[in-house]
Amino acid sequence: MNPTNSVTGAKLPFDTAVSIWVEIIDRRGCIGRDTMQVTRLRPPEIHLSSTNLNGTAKAMFCPSQPFTIYDSLYSAAANATYSWKVDNYSIAHASYTLDTALLHNKNGYSFTLTKTDSLGCTNFMNKKITISPEPAANFLVPNAICQGVRVNITNASEPKNNSAGANDIIKTYQWIFNHYDTAWVKQNSVKSGQVNDFESSPLMEGNIYEGFSNIFNQLGINTLKLVTVNGSECTDTLTKTFYLNPAVTAQIDTTAQMDACLGDTSLFAVGPGTSVGDSMHYTWYMEGKSLLTDSVTINHLFSSAKVHQVVLMAKSDSGCYHYDTTIAVVNPNPKASFANMPVCFKETASFISDNPATQYTWDFGNGQRTETTDNYTQKVQYAQPDTFEVSLKLTNKHGCTDSILKPVIVFPLPDPLFTLNQDTACLNAQPQWFNPPARQNGYSYQWRFGDNTTSELHTPAKTYNAAKDYEVILQVTSHLGCHNQDTNRITVKALSNARLNLNGTTFCEKDQVLAGLNSGMATGIHSVTWVFGSDTAWQDANINAVHAFATPGLTTIQAIVLNNLGCTDTTRREIDVKPLPRISILTDTATCFGTNHLFNIITTPTTGNIRDYHWNFGEPTSGNNNTSTMQSPWHRYQSTGTYTVALKTSSNAGCEFMTDTTIRVYALPNEDLPDTARPAWPR
Structure with missing residues (x-):
């Protein structure tokens, strides 16, 4: 037993009479009871359904799509009454069916229907109706659409990805061109592919999800309509017109210069x-x-x-x-380039291209031109010093050319002409002078004399030591580095090569010096000038000479030989002329018979050292007493008469001197003789 003061009939069966009794016990324990007959009535049945205008049952509708919500268990015999609430707001509508206006709440609506039968029993039901957003049909058409040109139509409709609800995503695109009955319908589940053009059935390419490309051929005004349908079967339509312009063709003339x-x-x-x-x-x-x-x-x-x-x-x-x-x-063009080094007149100028080509055209600026297919050195000799404009034109395998013009300077040569003060000379004669052109600043001079000797003097002097012909070359180098030379010949004539021969090297005064020249002389003799110290000189053609020196001392004998070539050669010898032991006999020129006679001498300052004396008294009959080697001898004559007394002296140098004197030997006085017979004694 339920100890409550009330009870519900939820567990009572419908449409069955049930007795319900109640017993009450108070605090005192007193009990009271009651019984009643109860029947539980069945509530009216209700079921909410929703359909579109076509009667299709749906629970999701488009904003622009009317729909009907109703009690699908409606029975007129039930004689029931109805009341509606939309989102908990009561509306004044008592029918079992409710036709909605255009609803746009994207979140949907909650409908509540309360049903009351004729017995007063009620029942209600809630139903959620979802409003799906309509798709936004959109596509982009280029401003210029041209005949025969594939045009990209960009599908810009929204939504087309999973960022929206599954039923919100566009499922179907319908493209209608120029109101054709057939349209291109493509399911969104197929993202790309090829479909037939609805215009004239050429192949149309594209991605239905993004758009498509097509070649339109109908000139003039055209229309294109897009119908989009999402998963809720909501639709949107967009129609655009465009003008199809005539096609344009571009073609490059390939016959032009390419x-x-x-x-x-x-x-x-x-x-x-x-x-x-x-x-x-x-x-x-x-x-x-x-x-x-x-x-x-x-x-x-x-x-x-x-x-x-x-x-x-x-x-x-x-x-x-x-x-x-x-x-x-x-x-590419060839690169014309060449070295333009200056050259000196009479030198060969060389030219060669710095770069390769198939043809080389040279103009050397002097009227000379050449054209070759090989790059070899071009050699040119210019006829005079000057500046010449040299050009080179290169042509490569493509026929492309390049030219260059460069000046080439041909420097003048320096003046090398020189003269000789004479073109012949005698061997070992005085120096030969050469007369070059005037000195120039920066010039250098190089002489080659033909005997392996050189000089860099401007005006050199040269003495040759061998008789022959010589080629004298002067090379002058200018400050520009140009060389020029001149050549002259000089003949150096041989000397007589005379050698002086003497019959000695030491002589005494008055000795005859025999001088002679050697017989093996190189040339013939024209004349000989003999010079004997300071005594005398003479000229003749004789190669021998005799001379006696009158003065003692060192002296030189020279033979100046003029040969038949006109060259003079001098040969000389030095000799020593020793002084003679000169003396004078000092004695009386008269003496008496039977007396000793003294002989003395007197020497001169140049006598020198007298080595010995040899006296001869001129009296052979006196035997050994006729001579003496004493310096101052005595002699007694044996008979009267006139005697020649000779004295020969010899010096240490071997020179001899002889002198004599006459002496008269008188007889002793005789008394018997008259005075007139007596000789006179010199006084």
Whole structure:
């Protein structure tokens, strides 16, 4: 038993009479009871359903889609009454069905229907209706659509990815071109592929999810409609019109210049297939630059040698355009260069190209030209000193050329002409003087005398020591480094090569010196000048001479020989002329018979040392007494008469001197003789 003061009938069966009794016991223990008959009535049945206008049951609807919500268990016989609440707000509507207006709450609505039957029993039911957002149909069409040109139609419809609810995502795109009955319908689950064009059934390519591309061919105004349907079958439609312009064609004239050399202007022209007219404009793209022109030709100077891409865009005022592409080959030019070293007159100037080519054209500035296919050294001798403009033109295998012009200086040669003060000379004669041109600042002079001797003096003197012909060369070098030389010949004539022969080297005064020349002389003798010290000199053709020196001392004998070549040769010898032991006999010139007679001598200052004396008294009959070696001897004559007394002295040098005197020997006085018979004694 339930000890409460109330009881519910939830557990009572429907439509069955049930007796319910109640017993009450108070605090005193007193009990009271009661019984009643109860029947539990069944509540009215209710079920909310929702359908669209087509009667399709749905619980999700589009904002622009009316729908009906109703009690699907409605029975007119039940005679029930109804009341509605939308999102807990009561509405004045008592029918079992509710037709909604256009609802736009994207979060949906909560509907509550309360049903009351004729017995007063009630029941209610809640139903959630979701409002799905409509898709936003959108697509982008280019401003200019041209015939025959594939056009990209960009699908910009939203939503088309999983950032929205699953039923919000667009599931179907329907494209309708120019109100054709058939449309291109593509499910979003297929992201890419190929479908047939609805216009004229060419192949249309694209990604239905992103858009598509198509080639339109119907000129003029066209329409394109897009119908989008999402998972809730909500739709949106967008229609756009566009104008299909005539096609434009670009064609580059390939007969124009497509092969050029760097630095040459290239001419480009549109080809015969290019669209032309006042509405056409042409843009050329070369070397990263766009060159806009309304002309059908254009000149361009390329900045580098390589294969360049050339693009022509032909564009009409309607925005239609077309491209054509070709290549232009810009060949490199050769690099003309050569060394232009100055040269001296009469030297060979050499030229060679610094860089290779297939053809070399030279102009040497003197009227001389040459053209070769080989790069070998060109040698040129210029006819006079000057500055010549030399040009070189190179041509490479592409026919491209490059030229260069350089001055080449031909320096004049220095003046080397010189003269001799004579063209013949005698051996060992006085120096030969050479007379060169006037000295120039910075010039150098190099003499070669023909005997392996040289000089760098401007005006040298030269003595030759061998008789022959010599070639004298003077080379003059200018301050510019140019050389020039002159040559003269000089004949050096031989000397007689005479040698002086004497009959001695030491002589005494008055001795005869015999001088003679050797017989093996190199040349014939024209004359000989004999010089004997300071005594005398004479000239004759005799190679022998005799001379006696009157003065003692050292002296020189010279023979100056003039040969038949006109050359003078001197040979000399030094001799010592010793003094004679000169003395004078000092004695009386008369003596008496039978007396001793004294002989003395007197010497001169140049006598020298007398080594010995040899006296001869002129009296052979006196035997050994006739001579004496004493310096001052005595002699007694044996008979009267006149005697010649001779004295020979010898010096230490071996020189001898002889002197004599006469002495008269008188008889002793005789008394018987008359005075007239007596000899007179000298007094």
